[in-house]
Amino acid sequence: MITHLKSAKDDERSDTLLVFLPGAYLKPDEFEREGFISAVRERHLAADSLLVDADVSYYYDQTLSERLHADVIEPQRAQGYKSIWLVGISIGGFGALIHELSRPGSVDGIVALAPYLGRRVLGAEILKAGGLRTWQAPAGPLPDEEVDRKLWPWFQQYLEPQKSQSLPQLYLGFGLSDRFASNHKLLADALPEGRVFTTEGGHDWPQWRQLWRNVLDVLPLPSLGRSRPSPAMRTPAPRMTSSAKPWAIAA
Numbered sequence: 001m002i003t004h005l006k007s008a009k010d011d012e013r014s015d016t017l018l019v020f021l022p023g024a025y026l027k028p029d030e031f032e033r034e035g036f037i038s039a040v041r042e043r044h045l046a047a048d049s050l051l052v053d054a055d056v057s058y059y060y061d062q063t064l065s066e067r068l069h070a071d072v073i074e075p076q077r078a079q080g081y082k083s084i085w086l087v088g089i090s091i092g093g094f095g096a097l098i099h100e101l102s103r104p105g106s107v108d109g110i111v112a113l114a115p116y117l118g119r120r121v122l123g124a125e126i127l128k129a130g131g132l133r134t135w136q137a138p139a140g141p142l143p144d145e146e147v148d149r150k151l152w153p154w155f156q157q158y159l160e161p162q163k164s165q166s167l168p169q170l171y172l173g174f175g176l177s178d179r180f181a182s183n184h185k186l187l188a189d190a191l192p193e194g195r196v197f198t199t200e201g202g203h204d205w206p207q208w209r210q211l212w213r214n215v216l217d218v219l220p221l222p223s224l225g226r227s228r229p230s231p232a233m234r235t236p237a238p239r240m241t242s243s244a245k246p247w248a249i250a251a
Contacts, residue, residue, distance in 0.1 A: 001071040002053040004028060006037050008046055008224065016047040016222055017081040019072060019107075021092030024056045034205050036087075039213050046222040047085075050076065054095060064095050065102040073099075073106050085109040085219075089208055091116050098147055100168055101154050109169040111215055113208050114178050118148025123183040132156055132190045158190045171219065173197040173211030175204075194218065 008014045018040065020031045028051035031037060037049050052072055058064040076084060084107045086096035093115025100107060117123070129135040137153035157163040158170065172191060174184040176198050188196040197214045201207040 001058075001067050003072060004051040004053075006032065006049040006051065008041065008048050013080065014046045014048045014222070015081060016045075016083040016085070017076055018047050018049045018085050018087050019076075020049060020051050021054050021068075021086060021088035021095050022052075023090030023092050024059075026089070026092075028053050030205075034209055036209070036212055039216055043216060044224045045216075046224045048081075054092065056091065059091060059095065065099045068095070068099050069103050069106060073103070083108045085111065085221075087111040087113070087212075088115060089113045090203065094118075097151060097154075101147075101151060105166070105168075107168055109171070109219070111171045111173070111212075111219070113173045113211050113215075114175065114180060114184070114203055115172070116180060117183040117187060118151060120182065122148055122152065123186055126152060126186055127182070132186055133159060155187055155190050158192075164192075169195070169220070171195050171197070171215050173199070173208075173215055175199055175201040175207040175211075177202045178207070179203055 020028065020036065022028050022030065031049075031051055040047055040049060050072070052068070054064060054068065058067055073084060086099065086107050086109075088094070088096035088111070090113075093112035094117065096107075096110045096112060097115065097117075100110060126132060126135045132152070132155060135152070135156075137156065138149060157167060170191060172184065172188055172195065174181055174197075177200070178184065179202065197211050199207050199210045199214075
């Protein structure tokens with residue numbers, strides 16, 4: 001995987017790294033163009049940013065987790081980063097989640113913005129069962145192509161205080177009119193208060209920019225030693241809410 005490092009300070013590395021995974025058919029440099037990197041710098045956060053060229057081919061051939069771990073996570077740990085967060089948009093959010101599913105404990109936190117979370121039919125099944133709190137996950141091994149059926153039982157662990165302590169901190173953001181919003185709301189119900197952010201609108205950069213800035217205001221990231229912008233200088237506060245390969249149809 002090709003990567004592009006954007007340091008918080010030009011002359012030194014930080015101890016914290018934000019790894020950005022783009023949506024389908026998006027380019028990693030769009031994170032910079034859309035203000036994601038400048039938002040980190042405006043808040044004087046001691047966090048470097050790594051833009052990863054993780055295109056959809058990695059999802060089609062099911063090598064995303066393997067390559068992300070071997071080409072990005074392990075080398076960056078070796079470079080001395082003590083804390084690594086994955087930040088993914090749309091299918092990039094899906095990638096961040098399935099990576100943790102396959103490599104438990106490899107990252108310290110995940111920010112999933114408008115993530116693809118699997119087939120709508122599975123979400124409808126969970127909703128019909130009363131949500132994640134009452135849905136019964138399938139027993140026994142599942143086919144590799146049904147990654148989403150493995151993902152939702154993993155989400156249920158966030159409902160259990162003891163199990164959730166060993167999981168990475170997970171922040172979710174989505175537009176209320178996003179085409180994946182029905183599944184987002186199911187996941188939101190499993191996350192702690194203050195970890196879910198919503199905004200008006202659908203599945204596009206204006207919503208993702210707003211969500212990122214709102215999430216970034218509360219992420220437990222170290223500071224460069226200067227105070228963050230005052231609330232008056234920040235963006236508006238977020239609204240909070242408590243068979244084919246699935247990745248082949250994600251946007």
